[in-house]
Amino acid sequence: MKGLLAKKIGMTQIFDENGNVVSITVILVEPNVVVACKEKTKNGYSAVVLGFDDLKKKHITKPYGGQFCDGIHPKRFLKEFRDFDVAVLVGDKVGVTLFEGIRFLDVITTSKGKGFQGVVKRYGFRGGNKTHGSKFHREIGSTGQCTTPGHNFKNIKMPGRMGFEQVTVQNLRIIQIDPNLNVIFVRGAVPGNKNCMLIIKSAIKKQRVK
Known part of the structure; x- marks a missing residue:
């Protein structure tokens, strides 16, 4: 498996060969630095640890900076990729050319946080009538029993925190x-803020x- 750490720039649109408008997401893939390599004989599995985005010196503690070898500036984000398809060494830089010959990507990120929301926005409940005199508009409705033992049923969809959770979008087609410029254009939307x-x-x- 091949993987990298990247940054979402935003969305735009292009015209395909048939003249149709295609919405795309621009992903900036600055070179990732190989921070560590784990071997099957020593660690029990093979993996590569990649670093992304330099940290300022004032934000680096000795325990955190100790995992970086000499010549490697401490990175803000670290990610371990198991069974990396490309042979690399500590200190090497891996860029956007890693995905040449690949048509589809899986993207993992954190979605936008929307705070505490009701059931209409959170789950798409229809709600009640909007007419005058109706006493049921955007309420949740019945959630359980009103007699003994009088507890709510399990797995009831109720108001709560919405968003700000890890989301995986699969099979995004690479357009270009x-x-x-160290960028990848993928078709469709990618969750998360700019x-x-x-x-x-x-x-x-x-x-x-192939």
Whole structure:
């Protein structure tokens, strides 16, 4: 499996070969630095730890900075990728060219937080009539028994915190890769705010281009 840490720039649109408008997401893939390599004989599994986004010196503690070898500036984000398909060494830089020959990506990120929301926005409840005199508009409705023992049923959809959770979007088609700008254009939307950190991987449900 191939994977990198990246950053979401935003959305735009392009025209395909048939003249149709296609919505795309622009992903910035700055070179990831190989922080550590784990071997099967020593660690029990093979993996590569990649670092992304330099940290300022005032934000670096000795315990955190101790995991970086000499010559590697401490990174803000670290991610371990198991069974990395490319042979790399500590200190190497891996860029957007890693995904050449791959048509689909899986993207993992944190969705936008929307705070405490009701059931209409959170789950799409229809609600009641909007007419005058109706006493049921956006309420949740019945949630359980009103007699003994009088407790709520399990797994009832109720108001609560919405968003700000890890989301995986699978099988996003790669429209274009620009090695000069270090960007990848994928078709469709990617969750999260602008400039949020993304984990992009080769799609596990799609075959790569041969």
